[in-house]
Amino acid sequence: MAAWGQRLAGVRGVLLDISGVLFDGAEGSGVPIAGSVEAVARLKRSRLKVRFCTNESQKSLGDLVELLQQLGFDISEGEVTAPAPATCLILKERGLRPYLLISDGIRSEFDQIDTSNPNCVVIADAGESFSYQNMNKAFQVLMELENPVLISLGKGRYYKETSGLMLDVGAYVKALEYACGIEAEVVGKPSPEYFKSALQEMGLEAHQAIMIGDDIVGDVGGAQRCGMRALQVRTGKFRKISPEFTASPPLFC
Amino acid sequence: MAAWGQRLAGVRGVLLDISGVLFDGAEGSGVPIAGSVEAVARLKRSRLKVRFCTNESQKSLGDLVELLQQLGFDISEGEVTAPAPATCLILKERGLRPYLLISDGIRSEFDQIDTSNPNCVVIADAGESFSYQNMNKAFQVLMELENPVLISLGKGRYYKETSGLMLDVGAYVKALEYACGIEAEVVGKPSPEYFKSALQEMGLEAHQAIMIGDDIVGDVGGAQRCGMRALQVRTGKFRKISPEFTASPPLFC
Numbered sequence: 001m002a003a004w005g006q007r008l009a010g011v012r013g014v015l016l017d018i019s020g021v022l023f024d025g026a027e028g029s030g031v032p033i034a035g036s037v038e039a040v041a042r043l044k045r046s047r048l049k050v051r052f053c054t055n056e057s058q059k060s061l062g063d064l065v066e067l068l069q070q071l072g073f074d075i076s077e078g079e080v081t082a083p084a085p086a087t088c089l090i091l092k093e094r095g096l097r098p099y100l101l102i103s104d105g106i107r108s109e110f111d112q113i114d115t116s117n118p119n120c121v122v123i124a125d126a127g128e129s130f131s132y133q134n135m136n137k138a139f140q141v142l143m144e145l146e147n148p149v150l151i152s153l154g155k156g157r158y159y160k161e162t163s164g165l166m167l168d169v170g171a172y173v174k175a176l177e178y179a180c181g182i183e184a185e186v187v188g189k190p191s192p193e194y195f196k197s198a199l200q201e202m203g204l205e206a207h208q209a210i211m212i213g214d215d216i217v218g219d220v221g222g223a224q225r226c227g228m229r230a231l232q233v234r235t236g237k238f239r240k241i242s243p244e245f246t247a248s249p250p251l252f253c
Numbered sequence: 254m255a256a257w258g259q260r261l262a263g264v265r266g267v268l269l270d271i272s273g274v275l276f277d278g279a280e281g282s283g284v285p286i287a288g289s290v291e292a293v294a295r296l297k298r299s300r301l302k303v304r305f306c307t308n309e310s311q312k313s314l315g316d317l318v319e320l321l322q323q324l325g326f327d328i329s330e331g332e333v334t335a336p337a338p339a340t341c342l343i344l345k346e347r348g349l350r351p352y353l354l355i356s357d358g359i360r361s362e363f364d365q366i367d368t369s370n371p372n373c374v375v376i377a378d379a380g381e382s383f384s385y386q387n388m389n390k391a392f393q394v395l396m397e398l399e400n401p402v403l404i405s406l407g408k409g410r411y412y413k414e415t416s417g418l419m420l421d422v423g424a425y426v427k428a429l430e431y432a433c434g435i436e437a438e439v440v441g442k443p444s445p446e447y448f449k450s451a452l453q454e455m456g457l458e459a460h461q462a463i464m465i466g467d468d469i470v471g472d473v474g475g476a477q478r479c480g481m482r483a484l485q486v487r488t489g490k491f492r493k494i495s496p497e498f499t500a501s502p503p504l505f506c
Binding site: 131135140167171175179 | 379380381382383384385386388389392393396410411417418419420421423424425427428429430431432433434
């Protein structure tokens with residue numbers, strides 16, 4: 001425990017990834033990861049500040065929080081940093097009218113956004129909506145633009161549901177990047193803006209916070225590049241045979 | 254014409270790409286590119302050897318040739334180099350049992366291939382069959398393998414149909430490469446094996462042949478890397494605003 005005390009010296013806040021750390025998703029539902037409901041409750045009873053930091057882009061923030069509450073978590077919308085609201089701000093600031101390659105579950109987040117005559121593409125974890133037809137429409141919109149803009153809500157490779165590993169938005173971003181010869185702008189982890197925004201909400205400096213996630217790139221790498229400490233759990237998408245294997249301990253055991 | 258004479262000095266054979274050079278595809282059919290039927294006829298009447306070199310992987314070779322014949326082209330199956338037969342040879346030689354992420358149109362080419370208990374993935378231009386479900390199945394097969402093998406029939410970014418530009422197999426290859434952290438083996442243009450095989454069929458050395466295509470990477474780059482001359486037409490997927498723009502002349506005008 002002495003080692004842990006040193007590692008966590010000066011930490012005043014914890015940023016918690018959600019999928020793969022608190023729960024594994026399933027079709028329209030999910031299952032809490034053993035010990036996670038109680039771990040969140042204990043953190044919230046402690047002196048530490050807690051913020052939930054997700055790249056969830058298939059469900060609206062409201063639906064996600066409702067699901068987590070039903071699973072027993074002490075969580076509210078105001079405690080969550082998610083990429084969709086940040087994306088809407090960017091679209092409005094830059095006068096962008098997106099073709100939305102997104103799931104129906106998150107469409108309500110973009111209700112106030114003008115989508116007529118698209119001059120950019122917004123891509124999120126669309127699941128079954130990643131049909132050839134929808135991907136090709138996004139591709140054609142980008143190819144018609146003089147300065148194609150592709151905004152991606154996260155760039156994860158895959159995530160874990162109870163039924164197994166699932167392709168995440170990052171794979172489809174790579175497809176469009178290759179086809180169009182462009183590079184996407186990522187809103188969400190691991191972008192520095194995302195972590196800075198979460199830290200601002202917590203009123204903490206980077207060195208005072210630790211990020212806990214199951215994604216070595218999106219969670220751990222992104223947070224470390226911002227000067228935060230980070231810890232990879234062995235739940236969710238974590239795989240021992242992964243080339244990304246690191247010896248970080250599990251969070252809840 | 255003097256310049257052309259110099260450029261073509263010593264050429265004894267012509268390799269012709271099909272889609273975007275001879276015709277633009279459409280749903281189950283296609284439209285010949287102006288002048289192309291007569292150009293092929295003239296080439297075949299000349300002293301030059303002619304071979305058709307395609308990455309077509311949505312239709313079987315038989316269906317493709319039948320369509321081209323219906324459009325008026327003088328072409329037979331034996332004159333075409335295509336990636337599916339080469340892929341079948343590789344699968345048999347290496348004892349590979351693929352999960353086939355392909356269109357129904359080309360499935361008959363793999364009739365003799367054992368697809369039970371897959372130990373690799375073969376990906377072709379699957380069009381509408383690039384559903385999330387099918388892509389995720391391919392991803393899951395690869396992630397379960399200790400040494401994941403992904404074989405791709407070509408790696409094109411896009412092609413042109415009469416209705417517009419269409420995402421090609423290369424985009425979906427990139428998606429799986431990123432998600433799985435692997436690199437695909439490409440059968441077809443621009444792989445050197447493909448061009449060598451076509452030259453062998455023609456009984457020519459690389460310096461005696463010229464490749465004519467609409468893809469600056471798959472056709473022109475691939476052929477040039479094999480020591481052949483190459484020419485990019487301004488039909489098919491060719492776009493003046495493309496960063497790949499080169500000043501090559503059109504073939505048929």
